[in-house]
Amino acid sequence: MSYLTPAEFATKMVDAGASKIHMSTKDTLIRSYMAGAILALAAAFAITVAVNTGNFLIGALLFPVGFCMLYLLGFDLLTGVFTLCPLAVVAKRPGCTWKGVFRNWGLVFCGNFAGAMTTAVFMAIIFTMGFTQAPNAVGQQIGVIGEGRTVGYAEAGFGGLLTLFVRAVMCNWMVSTGVVAAMMSNSVSGKIMAMWMPILVFFYLGFEHSIVNMFLFPSGIMLGGEFTWADYFLFNEIPTVIGNLVGGLTFVGAMIYATHYEGAKGEAINPYTDSKALPAE
16 A cells, blocks of 8 residues: 555645646646536436435445546545645745635636536436436435425524534545545555545535535436525535535644644654654653
8 A cells, every 4th residue: 555654645735735726727627627527427326326226325335436536537626625725825835825725726616616517417418318308216316405405404594504514514524534545655546445435434424515516406406406596505505615615624634734744844754663753751
């Protein structure tokens, strides 16, 4: 698996954030478009498996295949850049500014949304035989999911929106953990093993992922879900984006940077063998 120490992958996190800030507009949009499309397809796949087998756990076990594909292909999700880009600014990497971070976030959001919408349209066509028939069982389930996670939250008032926000925070805690976990190994098999676990956790527990929702809710509207675009943006997408930002940046990016990156500036420290890393008695 070629395991890297925390000090080593903390530096890789900052390096990745800097590279994304400096990436051209064309490359940022292409990579984020493809990431949104692939993750949306994985969500459609997982829901199809869950409906056809009657077992949501099987769908959750298989969903991470999409995340692994897009990561290995070098594509970008908004949830990942939320965590990585600010670290390059905090670390004072040359040319990395908050303006550059916000530019990256905006471009990745647009690319992810366009990619997820493309898959949403394609799958809606498949689920309805080109919009000539009523949605099949999978399409009907997607519509139900959209209703419950928009108007369902709204009907619960403050408690519903608080639940939505917390689910979004915990989602990117897990998803960004998957992004970082992939940096722990230099082998493809090691990266996949490390990524798979936290992505499985987030999907099975029903946490709110802004890019997955860019597929679920637009396709739900196309498939007859009883909610509107305003319901989707106000009672899901906007709070989810904010929660994803908070979860990834605080529970993953800030924590790893605070405890590991300082040591990574010099020689990598092994906390199990280096006396300098041992706590004072």
